[in-house]
Each structure stands twice: as C-alpha cells, then as structure tokens.
Amino acid sequence: MTEFDLIQRFFAAQPVARDDVVVGIGDDAAVLAPPAGQQLVVTTDNLVEGVHFAPETDPAAVGHKALAVNLSDLAAMGAEPAWFLLNLTLPRPDAAWLEKFCAGLFALASAHGVQLVGGNTARGPLNISIEAHGFVPEGEALRRDGARPGDSIYVTGELGDAALVLRHRLGTHPLSGSDFDAIRERLERPTPRVREGRLLRRFASSAIDVSDGLAADLGHVLEASGVGALLVRDRLPLSPTYRAHLAEAGWDPALAGGDDYELCFTVPARHDAEFTRWQPKFGCRVTCVGEIVSGPGLQIVDAAGNRYEPQRSGHDHFVASP
C-alpha cells in the first residue's frame, strides 16, 4: 500500500462534510471559511505508543482518544469544534489497525460534527498528532486567568477512574473483572465535555480541562488568575466503583491521577442563578469542590478540615513517575 493509497482508502472518504470546508483533503493545504464575528480556537495534542497507550490497546480506542483529548481542550475554551488535522506516524501501513483506528476516530468526529480537513502520514514509531479547530463568539473564550476570590470551583463528571484503570494495568492496584469493565472506558474512551464547555460561556469565569490531575490543572488556573483555592477533598465526585476502592486507593487518583478529561471551572456568585438555570442541560453531574480565595496556592482539606497533601501533584512527561 502506498502513502497515497493509504490516504485514499482510509481518510479521503469520511462521514462529516461541512459547508465551511472550501478545500479539504488532497491539496497542499486545506482552505476553510471561518464564520464572521467568531474567533478561531486551535489546539494540538498527541498520543505516543508506549507512553500514552499500550501497544495492545484497541486501535478504535486510540482513534477515539486521539481526537477526544483535543476536543476536550476546545471544550475548556467554550469553543464549538469544527475541523481537525491528523499527523499520523506509523511503523507500517497496517490495514487492520487503520480500519479500527479510523472507526473510533470518525465515530467521535461524527458525534461532534467535526471534519478531517488535512493531514500527513509518515513512517516511524507510532505517534498520532491531532490539531483541532473551533470557534467562539468574539471575546467569549473561557480562559484560565478569570478566576476571582469568592468564585465557586466545580468539576464535571467523576474523577480518578482513569488513574485506577492505569494502576490496574500497571499491576499496582488490581481490579476485579467487573470493576475493570465498569470503568475501563474512562481511560480508553474519555468523553470530551464539548456541550458543557459551550454552556459554561454563560456563567463561568475560568475553565480548564483535567488532563494532568485536578490539583495540577487547578494550579494552572490559580497561577494564571493570581489567586488561591480551598479544595475540599471529600467533595470530589467519585464513581461507585472508585468509592468501593477508596479505602485502599485513597484520594490521590482523583486529585492527581490525570487523564480524566473532565472540566474544572469557576463560577462567580453573581452567576449562580444563571448556572442553576442551565445545569439541567449538562450531560453529566456537576459538583462544587471548593472556592477561590485571595491567598496564593492550593490548599486541600479533608472532611474534618485538616490539611491534606497528595503524594504526587500531577502528571508530567519529563518527571519520573512514582
């Protein structure tokens, strides 16, 4: 199979065809028509075999997640996703792998109406780099620097399941078959909170997606906003499976595990009513986990109000993992 055949066979025909794509796949570059009055939101993220996923991972899950992590970044800006590009480095043109990969990739693309408009294939160690584009009305992007003292801190969904699945995989915290089945998708097929991100534009003062662990990602918001936060550990939303393992696993997978792809956002008191009005539109639970304060840094307290320190603060590619 040549590179050209590969692109034709797997990527040229695809489920989404948007009116704002003037030239899609097959020229030197894509030509796109951004809507008037909107700003463009762009992000890039990649998955590396052996680092972000194990070689035996279902290729459909890899395809899903490669796009999901980018849509999650757009969601955290409050953007409506539109287009993406794929830079795929493959050891060999493996048709069986590509077929499954594309099935996972394009299923998620269809669900969000995003179109693959360009890309590149090269030979080398498996590395999937995606760049996603979306829009926000001018001046309405949700940034990290808008949190103010008194704002409440919320998270979508549930935290820590992805980290538990990873611990199971690494053999450090084995799960039963049914427990593993109940939460494995949280690592392999995270749900980008795209709809929730767009709703947040109405009332949130800041937002970030939780990819490196809540403590680390909230820390980025605090630093950008020049504020501190008080986080109540025991308020963190946990799945029933996690709760059953809480005594053994502790709170750190939820506080600092990473790979959650939930949104963490802040809401000023003056927008509480607006938030309450729109909350039924959310496709997931939303939990208040603390409050922004004026003093610097992140303070985590347990249910009794005692200070709590997670053993690690978050995921970093260039720091050795515990």
Next chain:
Amino acid sequence: MTEFDLIQRFFAAQPVARDDVVVGIGDDAAVLAPPAGQQLVVTTDNLVEGVHFAPETDPAAVGHKALAVNLSDLAAMGAEPAWFLLNLTLPRPDAAWLEKFCAGLFALASAHGVQLVGGNTARGPLNISIEAHGFVPEGEALRRDGARPGDSIYVTGELGDAALVLRHRLGTHPLSGSDFDAIRERLERPTPRVREGRLLRRFASSAIDVSDGLAADLGHVLEASGVGALLVRDRLPLSPTYRAHLAEAGWDPALAGGDDYELCFTVPARHDAEFTRWQPKFGCRVTCVGEIVSGPGLQIVDAAGNRYEPQRSGHDHFVASP
C-alpha cells in the same frame, strides 16, 4: 526539567508577537482573530528522526526544516503565513538540543512573521509535528485542479540538489567537500517560496510544492486537473554543482528526488504578460519546463524529443526505496 519548565524556558518567549493572537501559549488552546474577508489555509507536516533526518543533524537545521516544509505548503496555496503550532515528542528534555532547535525554528518564524501560538510536548521517539495557518483572499487559493491544456509549466529555483546531498549521505554518490558544502543547505535548510507563492495568485492556474519529486508532484496536479503534461527533461533548472555531476548522477535526482521545496505552477497564455510583469519580484529563478496537454499522464522527453522514464517516480514513505 519539568514539561512546564521546558515550555516556559524555550517556547513561551519568542520573537514574533502578532496583533491577531488573542490568547497564545499557556491556555488550553489558542484564540486567534482571522482577518475579515479572508479564508484560512491550514496544513500539517512532521519530521521523524531516523526517517526525515539523521540523528546527528544540526538541531537548528531540524528546527528550520520542520517549519519550512509547512510554510512551503502554505506557499503552494498562495497563502500569507500567520501562526503555527508545535507538537514535539522528545526522548528526554535535552536543553542543548532544544536551544539549537529553537534557534533554527524561530529564526525562520521571524523571517516570515509567523507566531508560535500553541503546542504540546510529550516523551517518546523524536517526532516534530507542526501545523501552520495562513490566509488567502476569498476564492484566491491556488489549487491543484486548475491546470488547463496550453498552460505553461514552471518551477522555482533549482531541482535535485537535496537528493544529491542525500545520496552523498547514503554513500551512493559521494561529493567532494566543496561540492557538499555548496548544496548541503538545500537538504537541511530548504527555503520555502512564500513570497513567490503569494505573487502566483495573480497569474497561476495551479500550484504545488515539490516535496516528493517533480514527476510525482506534477502528477498530482495532472490527476486533480484531469489533464496531461509534456515535460522537457533537459530544461530542468540545475545548480552549477549538480550540472558538474550530471553525467554521473543523471536526471533522476532532479525529476524524482524529492525534498526540493520549490514550487511547480502552471500559467495560462492569457496571463503571460502579467507573469512577465511580476517575475522581477521573485527571489529566485523561474524556469519553464513544459506544457499542459489534454491527453492523460505525464510524458517526459529528452533534448532530442525521445521519451524518457525516470527510474523511480517519487518519494513514498510506505514503498521501499531503491
């Protein structure tokens, strides 16, 4: 060095600061303000260590080329470059390598006024993926499908030097030290023809950048346009160094070598006067190498008018090289 330190140290401060960047590096995604009345042109391309460049390559050349190949794609659409994103997969945070890499990357970015607006770093085998954005006035992008019978075919600059340098590196066609020095930059630091691409919008009917070899890339234009071409082999523009090696190396490095990053474009006879008027603005030579014909396929003839077939038709990542 943490991932955060790495981004701060090498990528947060940079030479270009554009007014149309609303939010740059440091949030979940960049927020950009495309100019009204323009279309967005986006492309992505990557460099993989051991595939696109040897491990011992000067990191500054790697940084230059990673951006250059993307700017070349924008040039082939007639676009004015504006922003880029960098997805960098590194085996380790090597400060000495990164410093040189950034020097090469940002020198080219400055020369073209393009700003790094986002990116990602991950651990893994060295892979540099860049996505570049530019603008064209609505409807003016240079596409591959506009060539018509009777159009003249041109190429910018000179062809084949990069392929000769690669042959030297592979030991299949050794060059003397001075010959190598004279043309090594053509492989390591290709010049994207950005200014030329923008000028082409005034008179070209189609354009493509020559990355996989002239025969292969012109072939894409012919297929997209539904036409054929007659290419005169002996008209191909060669450097003095190449010409000195022509008897031994033959024409194939120029016809099918790849990595030239010159533009191949077609000009209808009715635009000849316009072309002549603007040609002095080009920063490089421009050579007519043939003509578009109605019959299908690419026919290459030598100086005597005899049919000539290159031994290989172009570069393909998934086909074994000779």
